[in-house]
Amino acid sequence: MIKVFKNIINNNKDYNSYLVYNENNEAILIDDSMIADEIIDWCTKNNIIITDILITHNHFDHIYELEKFVKKYNSIIHINFNDVEGLFDANINLSAIRNEINNWQLNREYIGNVKSFMFKNEMKINNFDIVICPMGGHTPGTTFYFFKNEKMIFVGDTLFRNGYGYRENIPRVNTESFDKSIEFIYANFDNTVKIYPGHNESGFTLEQAQDNLKAKALFEK
Numbered sequence: 001m002i003k004v005f006k007n008i009i010n011n012n013k014d015y016n017s018y019l020v021y022n023e024n025n026e027a028i029l030i031d032d033s034m035i036a037d038e039i040i041d042w043c044t045k046n047n048i049i050i051t052d053i054l055i056t057h058n059h060f061d062h063i064y065e066l067e068k069f070v071k072k073y074n075s076i077i078h079i080n081f082n083d084v085e086g087l088f089d090a091n092i093n094l095s096a097i098r099n100e101i102n103n104w105q106l107n108r109e110y111i112g113n114v115k116s117f118m119f120k121n122e123m124k125i126n127n128f129d130i131v132i133c134p135m136g137g138h139t140p141g142t143t144f145y146f147f148k149n150e151k152m153i154f155v156g157d158t159l160f161r162n163g164y165g166y167r168e169n170i171p172r173v174n175t176e177s178f179d180k181s182i183e184f185i186y187a188n189f190d191n192t193v194k195i196y197p198g199h200n201e202s203g204f205t206l207e208q209a210q211d212n213l214k215a216k217a218l219f220e221k
């Protein structure tokens with residue numbers, strides 16, 4: 001089962017996070033869209049425990065207040081090695097330069113709950129088979145998580161319903177890796193796979209995204 005959490009700020013920008021849980025009420029959270037309290041409340045009402053958190057990348061709008069989950073559930077935070085430092089550094093996770101959130105960073109005392117990876121890998125969590133795809137691009141450690149049996153892929157800020165994600169004017173974006181990460185999606189997943197991005201509409205198919213993918217230009221080059 002999947003529960004979509006949407007955090008809408010000022011009626012324009014919205015932030016997504018996702019909870020994938022099994023029949024034993026064990027859940028995996030993908031990013032937290034800055035609403036840790038709301039997510040925890042929902043889990044409490046539904047008797048759900050968050051055992052693990054998968055981070056698509058280290059920008060503050062995906063990781064804000066992660067300590068709340070560690071305190072409540074002792075959750076393990078999975079993140080690409082190249083994005084680990086941003087958990088603990090408000091300048092890297094960009095909260096230092098945004099108004100919404102003032103200099104948030106994870107306290108280093110929680111490092112024991114952080115589990116990093118560097119390579120493409122498969123993992124079983126709560127009986128879900130997950131392919132970890134470290135891609136870079138949007139951030140050095142941007143990672144896609146593919147749930148094999150459910151045919152869902154979580155792509156962070158790389159691919160949205162109406163085209164590619166945040167590719168320009170962001171510190172540490174590597175546009176070459178970014179473009180490769182989109183090509184990777186099309187090369188490895190079929191049209192029925194559902195896409196769950198960090199912002200805007202979610203749960204659309206690859207085919208739907210392709211209809212108006214601005215990134216098409218990349219393939220026509």
Ligand SMILES: [Zn+2]
Nearest residue numbers: 059061157198
């Ligand atoms: Zn974002």
